Amino acid sequence: MENLSVWEFYVEFLNEEILTDAQVEDIESRSTERQKTLRLLDLLPSRGPRAFQSFLLSLQDFSWVRDRLLQELQTPPEPGPTDACRLPESVLQRVPSDRELSKLALRLGAEWESVLLDLGLSAEALFRCRFDHSLSSQVAALAGLVQWRRAEGKRATVERLLQSLQSAGIHSAVLEDVLNISS
Structure with missing residues (x-):
């Protein structure tokens, strides 16, 4: 390499x-x-x-x-789960921090909108994020993630975020890296 x-x-x-x-x-x-x-x-x-x-x-x-x-x-994959999450239950049940959401927003890429819609952000709120931060999709994604966390409160858990990431086809390793969870 x-x-x-x-x-x-x-x-x-x-x-x-x-x-x-x-x-x-x-x-x-x-x-x-x-x-x-x-x-x-x-x-x-x-x-x-x-x-x-x-x-x-x-x-x-x-x-x-x-x-x-x-x-x-x-080559066929080895048997077993293809996207096994290695996050401990204590991490899955907590609310992600501003720093973690910011790091995640940087990694989301083109899927940020589908992740936010899956998290329950309305199309109107998504449009507002996109419009207010038209120069940076990362900042728009972060604004949406913070809005989701604020609206959901204690229900805005890492586990819920993981579910939405997986629905958008983003591997759990992305979130593990953002949370600095080593394998």
């Missing part, structure tokens, strides 16, 4: 539909090519259904990596 240059294949992600400007800056801020590549790969799963296909297309010059990924996808 150290031989891969993130700049060789991540140019395809520079549009708003795959990576946000904040995420591009986050990647660029890493000091080594390895760290940049790992950060891109860390962000990719939360960037929506088109992200992986775009990623594969961007690997034209690295066909051996693309072929290996496709081979791995064709």
Whole structure:
């Protein structure tokens, strides 16, 4: 992986539909090519259904990596839960903090709206978040998450948030990372 240059294949992600400007800056801020590549790969799963296909297309010059990924996808998964949550019950029952919601908003990507709708935010409230924060989807997502937490009070638990993330196709590892839960 150290031989891969993130700049060789991540140019395809520079549009708003795959990576946000904040995420591009986050990647660029890493000091080594390895760290940049790992950060891109860390962000990719939360960037929506088109992200992986775009990623594969961007690997034209690295066909051996693309072929290996496709081979791995064709290998049947090991038996067991595919999205097993490793969050302790005590964490699942608590209300997420401002900092945790902010970190999550950065990771949500294109799915932020569907997550907020699943959490019970009205279409009107979602529109207001989008309109009030039109320059940053991350800030719009954070505003919606804070509004959800305020409206739900003690019912705005990590467990409820996890359910909505999974409904939007976001792996539980994203939330575990946001909460700094190690496996």
